[in-house]
Amino acid sequence: MFWTPTTRTPPVADNFADQLLAAIRKKGTPTCVGIDPVYSKLPAEIAEHRELNDENDSEASLDAVLEFCRRVIHIVAPLVPAVKINTAFFERYYWEGIEGYFDLVQEANDAGLVVIGDCKRGDIGSTAELYAQAQLSDPDFGDLDSLVGPDAVTVNPYFGLDGVSPFMKVCREEGKGIFVLVRTTNESAAEIQGARLESGLTVAEHVAQLVAGWARDEGLIGSSGYSAVGAVVSAKDRDSTVRLRGMLPNSIFLVPGYGAQGTTAADIAPCFKSDGTGALITASRSVIYAFEDMKYLERFTSEWDKCVEQACKDFVAEVNSVVQVK
Amino acid sequence: MFWTPTTRTPPVADNFADQLLAAIRKKGTPTCVGIDPVYSKLPAEIAEHRELNDENDSEASLDAVLEFCRRVIHIVAPLVPAVKINTAFFERYYWEGIEGYFDLVQEANDAGLVVIGDCKRGDIGSTAELYAQAQLSDPDFGDLDSLVGPDAVTVNPYFGLDGVSPFMKVCREEGKGIFVLVRTTNESAAEIQGARLESGLTVAEHVAQLVAGWARDEGLIGSSGYSAVGAVVSAKDRDSTVRLRGMLPNSIFLVPGYGAQGTTAADIAPCFKSDGTGALITASRSVIYAFEDMKYLERFTSEWDKCVEQACKDFVAEVNSVVQVK
Numbered sequence: 001m002f003w004t005p006t007t008r009t010p011p012v013a014d015n016f017a018d019q020l021l022a023a024i025r026k027k028g029t030p031t032c033v034g035i036d037p038v039y040s041k042l043p044a045e046i047a048e049h050r051e052l053n054d055e056n057d058s059e060a061s062l063d064a065v066l067e068f069c070r071r072v073i074h075i076v077a078p079l080v081p082a083v084k085i086n087t088a089f090f091e092r093y094y095w096e097g098i099e100g101y102f103d104l105v106q107e108a109n110d111a112g113l114v115v116i117g118d119c120k121r122g123d124i125g126s127t128a129e130l131y132a133q134a135q136l137s138d139p140d141f142g143d144l145d146s147l148v149g150p151d152a153v154t155v156n157p158y159f160g161l162d163g164v165s166p167f168m169k170v171c172r173e174e175g176k177g178i179f180v181l182v183r184t185t186n187e188s189a190a191e192i193q194g195a196r197l198e199s200g201l202t203v204a205e206h207v208a209q210l211v212a213g214w215a216r217d218e219g220l221i222g223s224s225g226y227s228a229v230g231a232v233v234s235a236k237d238r239d240s241t242v243r244l245r246g247m248l249p250n251s252i253f254l255v256p257g258y259g260a261q262g263t264t265a266a267d268i269a270p271c272f273k274s275d276g277t278g279a280l281i282t283a284s285r286s287v288i289y290a291f292e293d294m295k296y297l298e299r300f301t302s303e304w305d306k307c308v309e310q311a312c313k314d315f316v317a318e319v320n321s322v323v324q325v326k
Numbered sequence: 327m328f329w330t331p332t333t334r335t336p337p338v339a340d341n342f343a344d345q346l347l348a349a350i351r352k353k354g355t356p357t358c359v360g361i362d363p364v365y366s367k368l369p370a371e372i373a374e375h376r377e378l379n380d381e382n383d384s385e386a387s388l389d390a391v392l393e394f395c396r397r398v399i400h401i402v403a404p405l406v407p408a409v410k411i412n413t414a415f416f417e418r419y420y421w422e423g424i425e426g427y428f429d430l431v432q433e434a435n436d437a438g439l440v441v442i443g444d445c446k447r448g449d450i451g452s453t454a455e456l457y458a459q460a461q462l463s464d465p466d467f468g469d470l471d472s473l474v475g476p477d478a479v480t481v482n483p484y485f486g487l488d489g490v491s492p493f494m495k496v497c498r499e500e501g502k503g504i505f506v507l508v509r510t511t512n513e514s515a516a517e518i519q520g521a522r523l524e525s526g527l528t529v530a531e532h533v534a535q536l537v538a539g540w541a542r543d544e545g546l547i548g549s550s551g552y553s554a555v556g557a558v559v560s561a562k563d564r565d566s567t568v569r570l571r572g573m574l575p576n577s578i579f580l581v582p583g584y585g586a587q588g589t590t591a592a593d594i595a596p597c598f599k600s601d602g603t604g605a606l607i608t609a610s611r612s613v614i615y616a617f618e619d620m621k622y623l624e625r626f627t628s629e630w631d632k633c634v635e636q637a638c639k640d641f642v643a644e645v646n647s648v649v650q651v652k
Contacts, residue, residue, distance in 0.1 A: 036453070058467035089452045091460035094470065095425035104422065121447055123484060124587075127362070127414045134417035141384035144420065156448060156509060158484050160514030176425035187451035195532055196524045203529060206521055223340030261450075292439060 013175025015229070017252055020177065021277065028325050029316045030233035030272075032116065034256065034284025035072060035104070037065045037089050040093055041289050042098040043304035046071075049068030056295045062093040066100045072288050073108050075305055076312050082114040082186045084282050085150070087135075098269030106138050115150040120181065122163050132166040136176050152177035154232055154254070157207050164214060171228040172219040178229055180211045182244065185234040185257035204240075207301070208247045215250040225227065226252050226277070233279075235267040242270045247279065253279040258288025258315065265318045272323045281319050334340025341548030342478055343578055345554070346503065346605065349407035349440045351602045354651050355642045356598075358408040358442065360582065360610025361398060361430070363415050364393045367615050369630035374398075388419040392426045396408055396433055398614050402638045403437040410580070410608050411476070412444040413461075419599065428472045433478050434611050441476040442580065446507065448482030449632040458492040462502050476504035479556055480580070483533050490540060497554040504555055509623035511560040530566070534573045541576040552578050552603070559605075561593040568596045571604065579605040585612025586643065591644045607645050613637045 011177070016172070024030045039061045046068050047055075053112040054060040068213050075084060077088040085108070090101035102118075108115045121131040133140070141149045155167050155178045167178045183193050183204040201209070208231065214220075215227035230252040235304070253271045257263045258281050273277035288312030290296045291304035350356045365373070365387045371382075374496050380386040392502035401411060413432070418425035427443075434441045447457040459466070465473045481493050481504045493504045509519050509530040519530040527535070527560050534557065540546075548554070556578040561567050571579070579597045583589045597605035615623045616637030617630035626632040 011512070053469075056468045058465070058470050061467075067365040083447055086449075088447075088449055088454060088456040088460065091424075092456045094460070094465070095421040095458075095578070096430065098424050099421040120482075121414075122448075123414055123446055124510055125514075127412060128554065130414040130418045134414065134420070134423075139384070139420070140382075141387075142380075142382045144384050147420070156446075156484055158480050158482055159510055160517030160519075162512050178417075184430055184450055184485055186485055186488050188451075191486030191536055192484060192487075192529070192533060196527065198522045202520070205613075207518060210517055266618040275575075298445060 002107055007065055008189050009150045012261045013078050013173070015220075016171060016175055016177030017226035018149065018222035018224050019137065019175065020114055020252060020280065021224050021226065022080070024280070024325060027079070027081040029080060029320050030280050030323060031080045031316050031326060032254070032280050032282040033072070033080055033287050033312060034070050034118070034282045035083055035089075035288065036284045037064055037069050037288070042068050043291055047304070055167060058093050059096060062096055065089070065093070066104065069104050071109055071305060072308060073104065073113070075309050076287070077108075077111040077113055078264040079309075079316055080113070084118050086118040087179075088244060088248055102147060103215055109148055111150075114152070115178070117150035117153040120154050120156050122159050124159055125162035125166065128159070128163045129166040132170045136167055136170045136178070137174060142259070147217060149176070152179060152230070154179045154181060156181050157210065161210070161214065168214065168217060168220065168229060176228065179232045179254040180207070180214070180229065182208050182211060182231045183240070184232065185233045185236060187311045189234065205243060205247060211251060212248050215248070221250055224235050224277070226250055227266050230254055230285070232256060232280050233271065235263050235271050238267065238270055241267070244272070245270055255279050255281045256284075257317075258283040260284065265322050268319065269322050274289040276323045284314045287315055331608040333622075334582075337351070339499070341546075342503030342554040342604070343552035344495060344502055344550050345449065345477065345501065346408070346440055346606065347550050347552065348580060350651060353405070353407040353592070355406060355646050356606050356649060356651060357406045357642050357645050358410050358580070358606050358608040359398070359402045359406055359638060360444070360608045361395050361409055361411045361415075361614065362610045365391055368394050369617055371590040371630060375454050380627040384419050385422060388422055388426055391415070391419070392430065397631060398634060399430065399434050399437055399439070401635050402613070403434075403439055404643055405635075405638050406439075408442060408606060409439040410442040410579045427474060430472055435474055435477075438480070442505070443476035444479050444561070445494050446482050448485050450485055451492065451633065452486035454485070454489045455492040459526065460498045462493055462496045462504070463500060477503070478505060478556070480505045482505060484506050487540065488537070494540065494543060494555060495545065505558045506533070506540070506555065508534050508537060508544050508557045509560045510558065511562060511564070511587045511589065531569060531573060534570050537577060538574050541574070547576055547615035550603070552576055556580055558582060561589050561595065561597050562616050564593065564596055567593070571596055573601070581605050581607045584645075586610065586629075591648050594645065595648050602649045602651055609641045613641055
């Protein structure tokens with residue numbers, strides 16, 4: 001027998017939306033834990049650790065913060081498909097913090113989680129290219145060969161398409177994803193996002209229309225029908241959520257603020273399509289600081305990790321009571 | 327004689343707008359050089375340096391980039407009052423890049439320049455606090471005592487007031503400043519910023535109205551009448567610039583994109599009030615890459631630093647031909 005050469009096409013990275021939906025199906029829940037660590041809220045066991053006890057010392061406090069994050073990642077990894085890590089909490093520790101952030105991205109990736117870097121970057125096109133490389137792409141430097149970027153990042157839409165397209169390029173080429181800010185959870189979000197246009201749409205809805213177009217751009221829609229271009233959508237206002245869901249047929253919603261920021265199980269229902277797909281619900285403080293909550297504290301006393309685990313299970317159960325993952 | 331105790335009030339930091347206007351007056355020009363370094367555009371003298379010659383190696387290319395930036399800072403320091411350093415170009419080199427960014431902030435500060443960190447950050451209130459500490463504040467950690475933050479940063483308005491107010495707090499407490507993105511220079515900026523509201527205003531004008539209110543907030547207006555809260559305003563469209571100048575009486579405009587991004591001397595005139603105050607004009611690529619421009623290359627051949635110096639002088643002369651600093 002002769003060896004027959006085969007024509008190989010270069011491996012095409014799986015579409016991000018397909019990867020995320022597969023992870024959701026595998027874990028049986030469309031949930032995500034947000035990693036927003038603040039030194040002053042760390043469990044005593046970690047903050048009082050001998051070597052990690054000085055909040056005026058950036059290295060010592062960063063070490064404590066990272067230790068906490070690693071523990072949280074391993075607690076939630078068997079329970080949820082994804083984590084969202086917010087860069088602000090690591091930039092606060094300057095360059096050492098950024099190194100720690102990338103360590104955590106790697107750690108969460110190794111733990112089988114889909115990792116969303118919540119960096120909310122945005123700039124004019126030529127500069128957005130640099131952010132897309134820095135924040136989303138896997139490094140192309142020989143000496144950083146083993147470093148991985150997150151699977152997806154959040155992006156600010158204020159610059160319009162040319163601020164977003166460099167991120168879309170990385171999505172296409174590396175099987176990564178983005179979630180474009182459409183409507184945020186904070187109190188003053190409506191000042192701009194809620195302003196009403198001549199067309200009758202709010203600014204958030206106008207942004208949603210643009211995002212819907214970007215999501216359909218060549219090479220971004222996976223076999224699931226969803227695009228690597230998703231949207232950050234606060235679920236606080238039901239009517240508006242219903243409208244946004246209709247306007248963004250190809251985008252997965254990253255829904256922040258479950259729990260501590262006031263979003264409830266009832267609010268999130270309209271983020272999903274009738275087949276139970278279309279959203280990833282994120283809880284941050286209500287899970288990672290569950291040891292401050294009397295409900296868990298009374299049950300587990302000083303075992304902070306059990307509080308976090310139980311709060312994560314409760315969060316998953318609440319979300320799954322509203323939506324059935326098939 | 328007895329020693330008489332005096333009641334000391336804590337030193338109140340000078341208002342940022344007052345500091346910036348004093349620097350403009352001292353140098354006699356309302357100009358700023360943007361530091362946007364890309365390895366592939368570095369002068370041969372630097373990129374071909376023995377130890378700095380591998381663009382696939384992040385450390386070697388970052389070293390070259392930083393060497394270039396240091397040289398540019400010292401070339402322009404006698405000529406202009408301010409530099410704007412864009413964080414994206416340093417994030418591209420991960421944590422080492424961020425350390426390099428802070429080294430340059432220090433270097434520019436030591437050279438007597440007002441330093442604007444062009445980071446365009448934005449997030450919900452509690453997270454924006456972290457960004458305000460990380461990007462604007464002087465570090466409060468004992469082990470980073472000698473580190474300084476930039477004098478001002480750029481901020482994205484999409485979250486409304488609660489995303490901006492943590493930065494305003496640092497402005498008040500540390501004499502720092504912010505420039506809120508109102509209208510950007512990129513081609514697709516109008517997709518969102520140019521959308522027309524029911525009120526008749528564009529989204530950019532609506533943002534300008536909000537910024538005008540934030541600028542008047544307690545403790546932010548200096549003795550000059552200008553606020554520590556400024557605005558990023560592209561000067562490409564004259565009529566719109568005139569309207570924005572009228573809507574933002576207390577805000578200094580940071581006007582990006584002079585030269586390479588297509589903004590001309592005629593465009594910038596309406597950014598200033600009739601007394602010649604009110605704007606800081608930024609040129610980036612047209613100055614720092616002047617050695618790619620035949621006009622300078624023919625005159626100075628391989629002396630890239632002389633090209634940069636002359637381009638900076640020409641930029642200052644062009645701006646000063648339109649506005650007289652008193």
